[in-house]
Amino acid sequence: MNRINPLYLGLLVLVVLALSVFKLNSAKSELQEAKASYDKTAQLAVELSELKKLYANQKNMQMKLKRILAQGVLRNGGVVASYKKSRAKISAESLDKKTLDFLMAKILNASFNIDSFEIRKLSENKASFKMEIKW
Numbered sequence: 001m002n003r004i005n006p007l008y009l010g011l012l013v014l015v016v017l018a019l020s021v022f023k024l025n026s027a028k029s030e031l032q033e034a035k036a037s038y039d040k041t042a043q044l045a046v047e048l049s050e051l052k053k054l055y056a057n058q059k060n061m062q063m064k065l066k067r068i069l070a071q072g073v074l075r076n077g078g079v080v081a082s083y084k085k086s087r088a089k090i091s092a093e094s095l096d097k098k099t100l101d102f103l104m105a106k107i108l109n110a111s112f113n114i115d116s117f118e119i120r121k122l123s124e125n126k127a128s129f130k131m132e133i134k135w
Helices: 006-056 058-069 072-077 097-109
Strands: 080-083 087-096 113-121 126-134
Touching: 058 072, 058 080, 058 087, 058 097, 072 087, 072 097, 087 097, 097 126
Parallel strands: none
Antiparallel strands: 080 087, 087 126, 113 126
16 A cells, blocks of 8 residues: 555656656747847947947048048138047038038048037038047
């Protein structure tokens, strides 16, 4: 009478097996979610390192800006630039439409970190602007 029934042992083994299969499946799904999260994080890290390479070189940014502002159209247009340690301020009191379009095309197509930008229409063909570029 003190013996354990083999049916109870079989039932216990089946319950333990079912619980272990359930835990294994949940662990697999957690692993897949963690892998997807890791892939997204790795992709974000690559993008951030590329952006850091693009924006971190202060000397290169200054050279690009000086090269753009050295164009003959802009020198004759009255564009004034002042450089500080961490930023450059570009302004013009009165620019014609063609010169402004040329300047905006060059600056907006380059990889500059524009901190502030203000443009005002003075007349149909003239405008004034101020811009700060941060490095």
